[in-house]
Amino acid sequence: xxxxxxxxxxxxxxxxxxxxxxxxxxxxxxxxxxxxxxxxxxxxxxxxxxxxxxxxxxxxxxxxxxxxxxxxxxxxxxxxxxxxxxxxxxxxxxxxxxxxxxxxxxxxxxxxxxxxxxxxxxxxxxxxxxxxxxxxxxxxxxxxxxxxxxxxxxxxxxxxxxxxxxxxxxxxxxxxxxxxxxxxxxxxxxxxxxxxxxxxxxxxxxxxxxxxxxxxxxxxxxxxxxxxxxxxxxxxxxxxxxxxxxxxxxxxxxxxxxxxxxxxxx
Numbered sequence: 001x002x003x004x005x006x007x008x009x010x011x012x013x014x015x016x017x018x019x020x021x022x023x024x025x026x027x028x029x030x031x032x033x034x035x036x037x038x039x040x041x042x043x044x045x046x047x048x049x050x051x052x053x054x055x056x057x058x059x060x061x062x063x064x065x066x067x068x069x070x071x072x073x074x075x076x077x078x079x080x081x082x083x084x085x086x087x088x089x090x091x092x093x094x095x096x097x098x099x100x101x102x103x104x105x106x107x108x109x110x111x112x113x114x115x116x117x118x119x120x121x122x123x124x125x126x127x128x129x130x131x132x133x134x135x136x137x138x139x140x141x142x143x144x145x146x147x148x149x150x151x152x153x154x155x156x157x158x159x160x161x162x163x164x165x166x167x168x169x170x171x172x173x174x175x176x177x178x179x180x181x182x183x184x185x186x187x188x189x190x191x192x193x194x195x196x197x198x199x200x201x202x203x204x205x206x207x208x209x210x211x212x213x214x215x216x217x218x219x220x221x222x223x224x225x226x227x228x229x230x231x232x233x234x235x236x237x238x239x240x241x242x243x244x245x246x247x248x249x250x251x252x253x254x255x256x257x258x259x260x261x262x263x264x265x266x
Contacts, residue, residue, distance in 0.1 A: 003028055003035035006045070010052050019061045023051050026065055058188045071119045073148045080136035081113040082197045087252050088173050091228045091259060092119045094250065098261070099169055099224065103127070107218065109159055109172040109211065112197055114141025114152065116171055121150035131155045131163060134196060159210060166220045173228040174207035175200040204230055208237050212244075224263050231256035 001009075003024060011020050021032065027047055030038050040048075054064050062068040062083040067076050070084045071092055077083050095106075104126035108117040111130035118141075121128040130152050132138050138154050145152045155162050177198045182190065189198070200206045208227065215225065225245070229237050234257035238247040245262035252258035 001040050001045075003030060003038045003040060006040055006048065007035060010048075019055055020052065023055060023061060023064065024048060027051060059192055060188050063192060070115045072122060073115070073119050073144070073150075075113050075115045075118070075144050076140055076147070077113055078136075078140055079192065080134065080194060081140050082193050084113060084115040087258050088115060088228060089119075090252055091171065091173060091226060092116055092123075094259060094261070095120060095169060095171055095226050096123050098226075099124070101168070104169060105129070105165065105167045105220070106169045106171065107131070107163065107167040109170065110174040110197070110207065111141050111154070112137050112173075114138075114144045114154070116173065117141070117152045117154075118144050118148050118150040120171070121145070121152050122148060126169075127151075127153075129153045129155060129163065129167070131157050131159065131161075133158045134194075137194075137197070159207070160214050160218055163218060165218070166223070167218055168220050168223050169226065170211075170215065170219060170223065171226040172207070172211065174211070176204045176207065176228075176230045176233060178202060178204035178230075203236075204233060205236060205240065208233075208240055212240050216244075219264055222264055224261060227260045227262070228258060229260055231258060234258075234260055 007024055011017050051064050060083055062077045067074055068084055071089045075084055102125055106120055106126050106128045108130040111117050111132045114130055117128045117130035135156055138156055142154055175198055179199055179202050234249045237260045241247050241262045245264055248261045249257050250259040
């Protein structure tokens, strides 16, 4: 049996066809146009069968492979961290497009896998500090900094705890799913991704409120906060920051109001 025949055999769910194809490509390290010429070995069949079984159970492809592509980086992922999404790549793009200058200081709150911090450190002339409350997540984030040759200082702490100094940019993709939304989450998220990184209190806004209440000592004059938010939360987050910040809402590539940028007035 060759790889093309194997793909046709296991690809019974059309909704999963892209994930199945990507799994085969990554595990075999063979491009699809060569699948018809590539015979399977017993070891490769065994590895692929195990991956297909995990995929069929609803487990996200990123956890099965152990990594995902993210912007200009390869990001390792384990069940201790969220799998980075395309929206978060756009958050990084916004930072790169909106900030400039030498010796920038950037703080990434709730870093998780470190994808934001690592990507920005590879693109900007800046000092990047990243925090997370989870030591297990930080272990993954540190590995990602190493494999992507990124200079990031990681701190274990809840938001600003153990952080010192002021930053020109604070960026965050915090937990923002409301507790009441648990019932509508797909099982691939609810059953596999870490809840500590998903849920942000009853209304999903707890972390944004805490950031607003505690950010002042850490933000440079005219500093900027870049936030990824839930697709129905943007206006409410602007209400949280509006008293002390000039806010801008930006939609993601799918048209959802996904980002809020807050610039200090003082």
